[in-house]
Amino acid sequence: MTRICVTDAIPEPSIARLRASGHEVIVHDGPQPPDRAELLTLVEGADAVLTVLSDRVDAEFLEAAGPRLKVVANIAAGHDNIDLAACAARGVVATNTPGVLFDATADLAFGLLLAVTRRLGEGERLIRAGRPWRYRTTFLLGHSIEGKTIGLIGAGQIGTAMARRCRAFRMSIAYAAEHPMREPARTELDAVGMPLDELVASCDVISLHCPLTEGTRHILDAGRIATMRPGAYVINTARGACIDEHALAQALASGRLAGAALDVYENEPEIDPALLGLENVVLAPHLGSANVETRTAMCDLAAENALAVLAGRPAPNALRP
Known part of the structure; x- marks a missing residue:
């Protein structure tokens, strides 16, 4: 048999x-x-x-x-x-x-974007720890995504689905020209292609949706992370090895980057200990299509x-x- x-x-x-x-x-x-x-x-x-x-x-x-x-x-x-x-x-x-999984993964990526920009993980940890809190006008202030620009590294089915969700929140859409978005989505979303290095240096949010290949391993490396806009965010639902996690942790710890939300990790299921201690990081256990x-x-x-x-x-x- x-x-x-x-x-x-x-x-x-x-x-x-x-x-x-x-x-x-x-x-x-x-x-x-x-x-x-x-x-x-x-x-x-x-x-x-x-x-x-x-x-x-x-x-x-x-x-x-x-x-x-x-x-x-x-x-x-x-x-x-x-x-x-x-x-x-x-x-x-x-x-x-x-x-069959692009919508589910894009849903999670967009959820991670909201979680990190609105500091939802920090808020939940505070409450579960039993720490005292009161409503104040300056308490746990996050950032709005409306009017910001998201830069997609990888604009295939998942990246395009993510772009549609971001566009509904009035974000501007950019993508790495080396990993382009197809028509008619490009026109529909008024998406702008630009060289990868320019994209990383100019966008408010960088979201990774590319496959892991030798060409995309550490595509967001220490050099590119150093060029990112102060206060920018990183979202990764692609593969962990697309980012130099140690360099990312250093940029987050220094306060140069505002936050990161990660669903995948370079040595999964192990996670760089430097990431675990940071409040400005949202961590999920590879739930993209879950x-x-x-x-x-x-x-x-x-x-x-x-x-x-x-x-x-x-x-x-x-x-x-």
């Missing part, structure tokens, strides 16, 4: 769909995700594996799975956890789940990709090296 391995818990309807296809389905359903040794054992003899972005799919993984493996279906839009060249060399199809409807759609699409390959059909979302 053809064997499908699912490396972590997914919604039951997606599992039922896989089982209804007549394949054997093995799901890791422990209280914690599998560690590396458990993962390599789990995938032994698999014909298809549904992976999550914390699973490193490399030569070791492919060797552990063995010669029957035909498809790795990643439950994520990103695929920086997959060695596409290694998959191609073994004839393994790798797929992702684009087009609503029931979106995660179900992602898992369904991953299942569709896997079943297509196993049936000898082209995968709807096959990736190329």
Whole structure:
């Protein structure tokens, strides 16, 4: 019987769909995700594996799975956890789940923007700590986003969805010309493209929505952070390694930047300790696509990709090296 391995818990309807296809389905359903040794054992003899972005799919993984493996279906839009060249060399199809999570991720990014500019995290921590407070006209003053300019590093589906939310709050939209916004959204949003360095230096908010590649690793590095406008904000719902976290923490601690709101981290789930002690930082545990409807759609699409390959059909979302 053809064997499908699912490396972590997914919604039951997606599992039922896989089982209804007549394949054997093995799901890791422990209280914690599998560690590396458990993962390599789990995938032994698999014909298809549904992976999550914390699973490193490399030569070791492919060797552990063995010669029957035909498809790795990643439950994520990103695929920086997959060695596409290694998959191609073994004839393994790798797929992702684009087009179903951009609204959910943009919702979270915009929520983070409001949380950091209005100091919501600071306020909640104050109340939960039982510290005394009274309403005063100068108490925990944040900043309005209306009339400010947001600079997008990455203006694909998620970045464009974020721009639409910002535009509804009367923000001006700019994007890095190296990662452009497509028409008709560019005209609809009156979005302005500019060179990356100019964007970083001139915008009130920098929001990252780019994939992680060698070209975007530390795209917001110490040098670029040093050129940002005093009082600017950083939002990151892309990948943690797109930012030099240590340099960001230093700029936040000095007060040069007003704040940052992060959903992703360079060494996730570990977080730079320098960030943890800062009041002007909002931290979320990688919740970008974390609503029931979106995660179900992602898992369904991953299942569709896997079943297509196993049936000898082209995968709807096959990736190329």
